[in-house]
Amino acid sequence: MDLIRKMPKIDLHLHLDGCVKPSTLLELAAAQHRILPAPDAPGLLPYMQVEEECRSLTEYLQKFDFVLPYLQNGEALERVAYEVTEQAAADNVCYVECRFAPMLHTLEGLSAADAVGHVVQGLQRGERDFGVKARAIVICLRSHDESANREALAAAVRYAGSGVAAVDLAGDEASFPPSLFRSLFEDARRSGLPVTIHAGEAAGPENVEEAVMRLGAVRIGHGVRAREDEAVIAMLKDQRIPLEMCPVSNLQTKAVSSWNDYPIRQYMEQGLLVTVNTDNPTVSGTTMSKEFSMLSKHFGFTAEELVRLVANSIEAAFLEPAEKEELRQTVAGHMAALGLSLPG
Ligand SMILES: O=c1[nH]cnc2c1ncn2[C@H]1C[C@H](O)[C@@H](CO)O1
Numbered sequence: 001m002d003l004i005r006k007m008p009k010i011d012l013h014l015h016l017d018g019c020v021k022p023s024t025l026l027e028l029a030a031a032q033h034r035i036l037p038a039p040d041a042p043g044l045l046p047y048m049q050v051e052e053e054c055r056s057l058t059e060y061l062q063k064f065d066f067v068l069p070y071l072q073n074g075e076a077l078e079r080v081a082y083e084v085t086e087q088a089a090a091d092n093v094c095y096v097e098c099r100f101a102p103m104l105h106t107l108e109g110l111s112a113a114d115a116v117g118h119v120v121q122g123l124q125r126g127e128r129d130f131g132v133k134a135r136a137i138v139i140c141l142r143s144h145d146e147s148a149n150r151e152a153l154a155a156a157v158r159y160a161g162s163g164v165a166a167v168d169l170a171g172d173e174a175s176f177p178p179s180l181f182r183s184l185f186e187d188a189r190r191s192g193l194p195v196t197i198h199a200g201e202a203a204g205p206e207n208v209e210e211a212v213m214r215l216g217a218v219r220i221g222h223g224v225r226a227r228e229d230e231a232v233i234a235m236l237k238d239q240r241i242p243l244e245m246c247p248v249s250n251l252q253t254k255a256v257s258s259w260n261d262y263p264i265r266q267y268m269e270q271g272l273l274v275t276v277n278t279d280n281p282t283v284s285g286t287t288m289s290k291e292f293s294m295l296s297k298h299f300g301f302t303a304e305e306l307v308r309l310v311a312n313s314i315e316a317a318f319l320e321p322a323e324k325e326e327l328r329q330t331v332a333g334h335m336a337a338l339g340l341s342l343p344g
């Protein structure tokens with residue numbers, strides 16, 4: 001566990017509104033003169049974190065409704081983004097891609113572009129203070145209409161290359177298949193921003209295929225159910241599409257029924273480019289170190305195998321080649337100090 005904690009790690013799939021600290025929520029609520037249902041951090045946690053008995057992605061997503069009312073101004077957004085980098089540094093995560101849906105933060109008059117601007121500012125301040133590299137990913141939501149999603153996309157394009165690294169599609173996968181978003185993502189691709197899409201989490205492998213082949217996704221969020229179709233697995237392998245797997249979250253949302261059933265080893269043996277991420281540290285009660293510990297506990301992952309996952313994340317990162325090389329050098333240096341070598 002100590003080696004896992006010290007190991008330099010990368011988190012490519014983490015939602016801003018899924019990692020608000022209860023202690024921060026208390027302060028945000030006080031500053032906004034809002035009443036919370038509990039007076040202290042331990043009392044708030046059950047409102048912000050799923051229980052063992054979570055039955056589905058739909059139930060999991062309800063936890064986000066609790067924090068969103070407090071994330072409606074620039075100061076709050078900048079603060080939670082800053083704390084993403086602080087939390088990353090505390091777990092030796094040296095690069096983080098933090099995703100969020102700007103339209104969820106416009107309920108009190110903030111524009112989508114301003115929301116993105118504040119998050120980017122928080123991440124950049126965190127980069128300076130904590131020595132963690134950070135980029136934002138802008139999420140379009142499955143439950144939002146075309147015009148809301150176009151506003152989110154326009155905000156992403158405005159910050160493309162200056163803080164925003166990609167666009168994503170998230171939300172209720174079971175009710176809204178990716179095919180509904182073809183025209184939106186055609187425009188996203190035209191803008192030059194890379195695309196990652198949540199798929200194969202709460203619906204089948206056809207969504208993974210659609211996301212890659214029709215929506216132009218160059219990475220897939222989760223992809224757990226891709227295993228139900230050999231042709232989809234072959235496509236992911238041939239096109240070297242990274243999977244952003246989030247083991248603890250995937251168990252909670254019932255993308256799989258048990259650890260025994262989790263296809264991570266199978267995917268690695270099939271030659272897929274697997275990365276491991278947290279999804280929502282507060283909602284899921286996890287950290288990168290916990291994710292790696294679970295893999296070591298349930299699948300016997302060795303230190304070398306965990307290092308391979310970190311190397312995969314470097315390959316999958318939405319960074320320019322020179323920045324990626326710089327990240328590789330940093331990670332390789334930290335690994336070497338622990339007696340570990342980063343594969344090329
Ligand atoms: O695992 C997930 N799958 C689909 N949507 C998700 C997941 N985790 C968070 N979200 C949604 C809820 C958040 O409010 C939104 C923006 O971060 O993204």
Ligand SMILES: [Zn+2]
Pocket residue numbers: 013015170198221279
């Ligand atoms: Zn996610």
